[in-house]
Amino acid sequence: MSDQLTPAAPAxxxxxxxxxxxxxxxxxxxxVIIESIIEGSPVVITVLAVFMALVISGLLIVFSDNNVLHxxxxxxxxxxxxxxxxxxxxxxxxxxxxxxxxxxxxTIGAAFHGGSIAAIFYPLSLTAFEATPLILTGLSVAIAFxxxxxxxxxxxxxxxxxxxxxxxxxDIHLPVAIxxxxxxxxxxxxxxxxxxxxxxxxxRTGAHEVIITIMLNYVMYQVLTYLLSSPHLLQQPGQSNxxxxxxxxxxxxxxxxxxxxxxxxxxxxxxxxxxxxxxxLSRSTIGFQFRTVGANPRAAxxxxxxxxxxxxxxxxxxxxxxxxxxxxxVQGGGPPPPLNVSIYGTYGFDGxxxxxxxxxxxxxxxxxxxxxxxxxxxxxxxxxxxxxxVPVDIVEVIQGLIVLFVAAPPxxxxxxxLRAARGTGMEAVAxxxxx
Amino acid sequence: xxxxxxxxTKRFGPLVANDGIDLVVQPGEIRALLGENxxxxxxxxxxxxxxxxxxxxEILLDDNPVRIRSPxxxxxxxxxxxxxxxxLVPVFTVAENVTLGTEExxxxxxxxxRVGSLSVPELPVPTFGLLDRRQARKDVRELSERYxxxxxxxxxxxxxxxxxxxxxEIIKALLRNASxxxxxxxxxxxxxNEAEDLFRIMRELRAGGRSIxxxxxxxxxxxxxxxxxxxxxxxxxxxxxxxxxxxxxxxALMVGRSVQLRVTKEQARPGDVxxxxxxxxxxxxxxxxxxxxxxxxxxxxxxxxxxxxxGNGQTELCEALMGLLPSSGxxxxxxxxxxxxxxxxxxxAGIGYxxxxxxxxxxxxxxxxxxxxxxxxxxxxPYASGIAMDxxxxxxxxxxxxxxxxxxxxxxxxxxxxxxxxxxxxxxxxREISRHNTxxxxxxxxxxxxxGSIEFVHKQIxxxxxxxxxxxxxxxxxxxxxxxxxxxxVMYEGKIVGFCSPDIPETELGLMMAGASADAAHAAADAPPxxxxxxxxxxxxxxxxxxxxxxP
Numbered sequence: 009m010s011d012q013l014t015p016a017a018p019a020x021x022x023x024x025x026x027x028x029x030x031x032x033x034x035x036x037x038x039x040v041i042i043e044s045i046i047e048g049s050p051v052v053i054t055v056l057a058v059f060m061a062l063v064i065s066g067l068l069i070v071f072s073d074n075n076v077l078h079x080x081x082x083x084x085x086x087x088x089x090x091x092x093x094x095x096x097x098x099x100x101x102x103x104x105x106x107x108x109x110x111x112x113x114x115t116i117g118a119a120f121h122g123g124s125i126a127a128i129f130y131p132l133s134l135t136a137f138e139a140t141p142l143i144l145t146g147l148s149v150a151i152a153f154x155x156x157x158x159x160x161x162x163x164x165x166x167x168x169x170x171x172x173x174x175x176x177x178x179d180i181h182l183p184v185a186i187x188x189x190x191x192x193x194x195x196x197x198x199x200x201x202x203x204x205x206x207x208x209x210x211x212r213t214g215a216h217e218v219i220i221t222i223m224l225n226y227v228m229y230q231v232l233t234y235l236l237s238s239p240h241l242l243q244q245p246g247q248s249n250x251x252x253x254x255x256x257x258x259x260x261x262x263x264x265x266x267x268x269x270x271x272x273x274x275x276x277x278x279x280x281x282x283x284x285x286x287x288x289l290s291r292s293t294i295g296f297q298f299r300t301v302g303a304n305p306r307a308a309x310x311x312x313x314x315x316x317x318x319x320x321x322x323x324x325x326x327x328x329x330x331x332x333x334x335x336x337x338v339q340g341g342g343p344p345p346p347l348n349v350s351i352y353g354t355y356g357f358d359g360x361x362x363x364x365x366x367x368x369x370x371x372x373x374x375x376x377x378x379x380x381x382x383x384x385x386x387x388x389x390x391x392x393x394x395x396x397x398v399p400v401d402i403v404e405v406i407q408g409l410i411v412l413f414v415a416a417p418p419x420x421x422x423x424x425x426l427r428a429a430r431g432t433g434m435e436a437v438a439x440x441x442x443x
Numbered sequence: 444x445x446x447x448x449x450x451x452t453k454r455f456g457p458l459v460a461n462d463g464i465d466l467v468v469q470p471g472e473i474r475a476l477l478g479e480n481x482x483x484x485x486x487x488x489x490x491x492x493x494x495x496x497x498x499x500x501e502i503l504l505d506d507n508p509v510r511i512r513s514p515x516x517x518x519x520x521x522x523x524x525x526x527x528x529x530x531l532v533p534v535f536t537v538a539e540n541v542t543l544g545t546e547e548x549x550x551x552x553x554x555x556x557r558v559g560s561l562s563v564p565e566l567p568v569p570t571f572g573l574l575d576r577r578q579a580r581k582d583v584r585e586l587s588e589r590y591x592x593x594x595x596x597x598x599x600x601x602x603x604x605x606x607x608x609x610x611x612e613i614i615k616a617l618l619r620n621a622s623x624x625x626x627x628x629x630x631x632x633x634x635x636n637e638a639e640d641l642f643r644i645m646r647e648l649r650a651g652g653r654s655i656x657x658x659x660x661x662x663x664x665x666x667x668x669x670x671x672x673x674x675x676x677x678x679x680x681x682x683x684x685x686x687x688x689x690x691x692x693x694x695a696l697m698v699g700r701s702v703q704l705r706v707t708k709e710q711a712r713p714g715d716v717x718x719x720x721x722x723x724x725x726x727x728x729x730x731x732x733x734x735x736x737x738x739x740x741x742x743x744x745x746x747x748x749x750x751x752x753x754g755n756g757q758t759e760l761c762e763a764l765m766g767l768l769p770s771s772g773x774x775x776x777x778x779x780x781x782x783x784x785x786x787x788x789x790x791x792a793g794i795g796y797x798x799x800x801x802x803x804x805x806x807x808x809x810x811x812x813x814x815x816x817x818x819x820x821x822x823x824x825p826y827a828s829g830i831a832m833d834x835x836x837x838x839x840x841x842x843x844x845x846x847x848x849x850x851x852x853x854x855x856x857x858x859x860x861x862x863x864x865x866x867x868x869x870x871x872x873x874r875e876i877s878r879h880n881t882x883x884x885x886x887x888x889x890x891x892x893x894x895g896s897i898e899f900v901h902k903q904i905x906x907x908x909x910x911x912x913x914x915x916x917x918x919x920x921x922x923x924x925x926x927x928x929x930x931x932x933v934m935y936e937g938k939i940v941g942f943c944s945p946d947i948p949e950t951e952l953g954l955m956m957a958g959a960s961a962d963a964a965h966a967a968a969d970a971p972p973x974x975x976x977x978x979x980x981x982x983x984x985x986x987x988x989x990x991x992x993x994x995p
Contacts, residue, residue, distance in 0.1 A: 292830045293822040300818065304807040309767060310798050311819035312787030 050367055056420050057413030058379070065406045066098040069398050073097045101390055101398045108389025109135050109382035126266060131385065133265030136275045137340070139381025141166075143278040144333030145359025146366060146373040147285050148199075148326045152217075153368040154289060155322040156302035161206055161221025162330040163356025164228035165199040169331025170352050171235060172198030173338040174242060177255025187258040188339065192277075195335035196328045202228070203327015204320060211316035217323070225356075229349045236347065252347040260341040267341075274336030278377075281329060286370035288325075298322050330356060361411045380407055444470055444505055444521055444622040446491075446654065451500035453486055460486040462678040463500070468623065473645060473655045475669035475686075477662075479697055479893035481863040483678040484658050488625050491656075492524045493517040523621025525612040527628050533601030538579040540600050541615050586614050590647045606637030610644065617648075624648065625656045630664055631891055636752075642668045660697070660893045662690050662704075663922075698895040706901040709909070711929040713742035717913040718882050722772035725759045725937075733759045734937045736772070741882075741913035746904070748928025748945070749917045752956050756937035757917045758799055761886045764915075765789055765796050776881055790819050793881030795907075797871055797888050799917070801864070805871045808860025812852050813841035815859045816874050848873040849899065865896030872903055883907050886917040901927060921949060933961075 070076050076097050079090040107113075108131055115127045145162045152159035159165075173195035182190055206220045235242035236250035244253040265271035289295035300308040301318040309315050333355060338347070362380055366372030387403035413420055420426070446468040453461040460483045468474045478484045489495045491502065493511040501508045504520055511517050517524070531540050583596035592610045600608060609629060616624055626645075630638040645655055645668060659665050665672055666686050674682045674696040682696050695701045718741040725734040734756045741747045751757055763770035766786040774782045781792055790796065798804035806815050817826050817837055825836045841855040850869045852862055859870055868888070876883060885904060889897040904927060908914050918924050924931055928945045933955040941961030943952065954964035 291832050291834060293827045293832055294830055296814070296821045296832060300807055300810070303809045304803070306804050307807050307818065309786065310765070310796065310804040312785070312790045314785070314787075 052426075053417050053420050054365065054367075054414055056424055057410050060413050060420065060423065061406045061409035062102070064409055065402055066102070068405060069101050069402060070094050070097055072398070073396060075396070101394050101402075104390040104393035105383070105386035105403075107131065107386070108393075109386030129265065130270070131389075133270035134385035135378065135382040136265065136271035137269050137381070138384040139377045140271070140274045140278045140336045140340075141333040141355045142358050142362050142380050143374055143377030144281055144329050144336065145355050146362030146377050147281055147359075147370060148329035148333065148356075149359045149363035150366060150368040150370065150373050151285055151289070151298070151329065152322055152326040153363060154295075154302050155298040155318055156305065157207075157210070157217050157319060157322060157326075159203070159206070159221055159323065159326050160218055160360070161202070161224050161356070162326070162333075162359045163353050164221065164225035165202045165327040165330035166334045166356045166359075167225075167228040167232050167349070167352050168202040168327075169195035169199035169334035170338050170347060171232060171242065172331070173335045174252050174255060174347055177259040177338060178253045181256060182258060184258045187256060188261065188273075191255070191259045191339055192332065192335045195331040195338065197331065199331020199334065200324050200328035203330065204324040206327070207320035207323025210323075211319045217319075225353070229353060232347070232349055232352070242347070250348060255338065259339055261336070261339045263341075269340075272336075272340060274340060277332065277336065279374075281332065282370045282374045285329070289370065294321070330359070333359070361407060364411055365414055379410075383407060444654065445503075446522075446623050446656075447503040447506070448487070448491065449501050449503065451487060451490055451497045451502075453483075453490055453495060453497050459678050461490065461497070464675070464678070464680055466673055466680070468654045468656060470622070470654050471649055471652050472670045473649050473657055473668055475665040475672045476656060476658045476675060477660065477665050477672050477693065477697055478675035479660055479895060480865060480891070482675045482697075484675055485627060486678075487675070488524065488627060488656070488658060491517065492522060492625065518619050518621070521620055521622040522625065523616025523619060523623070524625040525609065525616060525627065525629060527631060529608050529612050531600045531608060531611060534599065536597050536599055537594055537603075537611050537614075538576060538583050538596040540611060541583055541596075541618055542579040543615075582618055583614055586617050590617075590644055590651070592644060604637070606633050606640060609633070609641065613644065613648075617653075621653070623654050623656065625658070627658045628660075628891075629657070630659065630661065638664065662693050662894070665693070666690075694894045697893070702894055702898050704894070704898075705926050706898065706905055708905045708927075711745050711908065713745040713929070714911060715743060716740045717743045717777050718915070719775040720764070720772070721775070723760070723763055723770055723774065724772050725756075725763045725768055725770045727759075732937060734763065734770070737937075737939055738772075739932055739939060739942075741915055743911045743913050744908055746908050746914040746916055746927050746929045748924040748931045749915065749934055750921065750924045750928075750931050750952060750956060751919065751934035753919045755934045757886065757919075757934055759937075760934070761796075761799065761884060761917055764884055765794065787819075793879065795875035795878070795880040795883040795885075797868075797875055797883075797885035799886035799890070801867050801871055802860075806859045806867055808858065810859055811856045812845065812850065812859050812862070812870055813837050813855040815870050816841045816844055816855075818874060820874075820878065844873040844877055847877070848903075865892045865899075868892060868896060868900060872900060876903060876907055880907065880912050883912050883914045884917075885914070887919065888916065889918075889920070889923060897923075921952065924952075 076090070076093045079086070079093045083090045110131055111128065112131060115123070115130070117123075119125050119128060145166060148162045148165070149159050173191045176191045176194040177187075180190070181187070202224060206217055206224065209215050209220055210217050232242075233250065236252060237243060239245060239247075242252045244251050261272040261274050263270065263272050264275060287295075289299065297308070297313050297318050298321075300311065300313060301315050301322075305315045308318070334352070337352070337355070358380065362373055362376045365376035365379070366374070383403045383406055387400040390402075391397055391400045446466075448464060448466040451461050451464040451466075452459065462483075464483075464487055466474070466476075466487075476484050476487070486495065490497045491511070493513045493516050496512070502511060503509070509516075509520055511520060511522075514524075532543065535543070580596040583594060586592065587594045587596075592614065594607060594610050594614060598607075600611060603611070613624070629641060633641060642664075645657070648655060649670075657665070657669060666688070669686045672684045672686060672688065672693065673680055674684065674693065676697060676699055681699075684693065684696070690704055691701065694704060720740075721738050723734060723737040724732055727733040737756075737760065739747065749757060749760070759768055762768040764774060766781075766784060766789050770782070772782065773780050776792055776794070779792075781789055781794075784792065802808060807818065810818075814821075814837070817840070820826060821832065822830075826833055826840070838855060844850075845852060845855055848869045850862070850866050850873065852866060859867060862870070872888075883904070888904065889900050892900065901923075904914060904916065908929075916923070916927050918927075925945055931943050931945055931947065931952070932939045933941055933943070933952065935956065935958040940955055940958060941964070943955070943961055951964045951967075954967055955961060959967060
């Protein structure tokens with residue numbers, strides 16, 4: 009057919025061309041790294057996207073600071089002041105963000121003077137805590153992406169899992185370890201059932217999963233509201249507000265970093281989930297089937313795979329991961345975030361951005377989840393440390409901008425004058441739309 | 444207009460796609476560009492059409508150097524291109540498609556824009572007004588008549604057959620005053636008759652003083668239509684030959700070594716019936732039968748060629764045999780009924796399947812060669828135990844198969860989508876015939892492949908036959924049917940109109956492909972009696988009257 013229609017085709021070795029074996033492995037690796045930087049490989053694009061998002065958000069911070077704006081008003085009389093105040097404003101905000109999320113130098117000094125060593129790791133522990141549900145919902149969306157499905161419904165599946173976990177958590181009384189496991193399994197089943205319904209509907213009727221999941225999200229929000237306003241169901245007895253009773257202390261996850269809001273066992277579960285999903289996708293027959301169905305359903309069918317069964321199964325797993333994410337919140341301990349739609353509905357959607365940023369690869373999702381977790385953890389500290397306050401919402405601006413830049417690689421390439429890459433890896437992600 | 448390409452060089456990294464190519468096309472000349480897939484023909488044309496910039500060399504029109512930076516420049520310079528994949532809007536009419544981008548507009552004049560004696564200059568708004576459909580339709584009709592294109596300007600493009608759509612593309616180029624027309628593998632999508640029509644049109648265009656660059660890898664076509672043939676191999680011009688050059692010389696130039704154009708095979712030694720299809724019926728999406736009561740037997744060590752113009756149920760036949768389409772009737776392999784088995788179980792039962800569309804159905808372009816080689820055995824030992832896959836085994840098997848089947852790829856990790864068509868087909872072939880088959884079903888096994896790859900694929904298929912496997916080949920290329928078949932079944936409108944032997948004259952086979960029964964075709968062709976109709980035919984030939992009835 010076409011010999012060289014697109015720039016991608018020239019990778020085709022010409023018939024009989026000798027393979028470039030003479031080059032040493034080391035030099036090959038080196039040139040691959042340089043190539044990937046020049047051409048803007050996915051990783052490079054992502055790093056630059058984060059950088060650009062921070063730059064633009066920095067401008068936003070400056071523009072929302074009246075003192076700085078005032079200084080700029082007098083720019084021609086005192087240009088130095090305007091510049092230094094701008095720098096100060098951004099630097100304060102971002103260093104607070106960093107200290108809140110990763111590590112604060114002052115804690116080291118404190119540790120030497122008899123302070124706690126654990127305090128050094130406190131910010132990281134916060135980040136891990138915030139990242140836990142994001143990693144899991146990110147995995148949920150990512151694994152569906154790989155099978156060619158766009159699971160918008162992680163949100164609803166999350167709520168479903170949360171309902172089951174909360175109910176088992178307060179209504180049933182079991183010994184410590186068993187109660188924890190029962191809650192986790194309940195949450196997983198709750199999410200998995202909802203996910204499976206989506207996959208099964210698509211498989212049997214051909215309905216588009218985006219439509220089904222959006223609609224099921226609304227259904228689940230209303231179900232949650234109904235449960236919370238029914239005293240004998242999920243509403244705390246004696247309450248007129250929509251509040252669920254606190255779950256048994258037996259069902260709360262043990263700490264890993266420290267008391268909430270620090271990392272708990274949920275974070276370890278998320279790490280394990282990353283490993284399992286990574287193994288599943290790259291080294292199991294199920295994952296091979298998912299990836300084939302995602303990349304070319306017709307070829308999958310010709311090769312004897314059941315595309316429909318793959319859809320049902322991947323949605324089941326996707327829902328299960330969203331449900332597991334819910335359990336890490338419900339059983340997270342500490343002052344439980346009130347079980348309501350406005351809070352519990354957001355995690356699933358954050359999962360979509362995390363999956364996009366992580367390019368639907370498990371390790372990518374882990375890193376993206378940690379990044380967003382760090383931004384969340386640091387954002388609160390930033391708000392407290394800055395005067396005038398830099399609102400925590402700036403974090404959401406940063407997150408949004410990162411995804412925007414990642415989703416539009418040509419934009420980043422144009423800004424940094426990178427050559428066009430051969431492929432961006434977003435194709436698999438984009439395919440979810442036309443399934 | 445005289446077109447000259449001088450020393451065109453185009454590199455993609457280390458790969459030189461075009462290496463100092465010189466080409467002169469005189470006005471009123473049909474110049475064929477012959478070369479294998481991946482030889483650099485399309486790259487050269489993309490350079491000419493402004494889709495790519497050459498690294499070296501220049502383009503001259505009537506001896507004046509021109510720079511072509513975009514297709515727009517090319518169109519303005521009088522170069523038109525008909526791509527392999529048409530750039531048409533199916534829901535628009537021919538006239539609308541043809542004017543797309545250069546819409547003729549009757550401007551809405553607004554006299555109010557006159558202020559006193561000053562007339563306000565025309566506003567710099569984008570051309571806005573009423574589409575002049577009348578003009579467009581007139582243009583299409585005129586061109587259609589002048590060159591015998593037979594295109595109705597008011598027909599919706601989506602309703603037109605592929606051959607006519609291609610003519611719409613030609614009209615599009617002609618309306619933009621193309622004096623050099625580039626046709627990129629135009630016959631790849633056409634039936635033999637449509638191809639003949641196209642050649643007639645090309646001759647008319649030549650008579651009108653336009654020059655045509657005809658890209659192809661089919662020797663026969665090039666010989667029959669071109670005034671002069673330029674052969675390209677690995678990005679270089681390796682020769683210019685007149686059209687009366689022999690097949691074997693052209694093929695040798697193209698491939699770089701002498702090739703067998705027709706696979707030599709020994710007389711078939713048919714054994715017992717191993718594949719038996721009875722009353723296979725497939726119902727279409729919109730009701731009506733796509734395949735009606737199809738029955739045939741294939742013996743071990745025999746190749747049954749299923750001939751027919753595309754779209755007469757061959758695709759559905761293959762899919763039904765593979766369990767990809769629901770069907771009624773029975774399919775027996777070695778006496779066992781497999782008609783209730785799933786696709787996976789049929790593959791397990793030993794049916795090797797080479798699908799018609801290798802990129803859509805046969806391969807996953809984003810997967811590596813190694814992954815594609817196990818696409819339908821990924822969950823079998825030694826590649827998997829339980830749900831865990833053994834990636835080392837996968838890689839090892841892939842390395843062996845790539846070597847055995849001469850797949851030209853840098854490594855087994857290379858994405859299959861970046862391989863040339865011939866190498867992609869070798870990957871599928873390696874996957875489907877390297878295991879122990881009970882039946883081989885191959886649909887259009889060499890479509891779009893170059894001479895060298897066709898030779899390879901045919902040899903492998905014959906080797907399967909010789910090992911005692913019953914082979915079914917579906918092909919719309921008569922050459923292939925003749926080259927491979929030990930027996931030919933002709934399909935027309937979902938039925939087999941007759942069986943014949945491979946020494947049936949082409950005219951007779953052509954008549955059968957148009958729906959005539961074997962006897963009727965024979966009588967009409969007035970040829971000596973066919974000696975090849977095998978005596979052991981299991982079914983009766985449908986009568987001529989039945990065959991001519993249109994299927995609802």
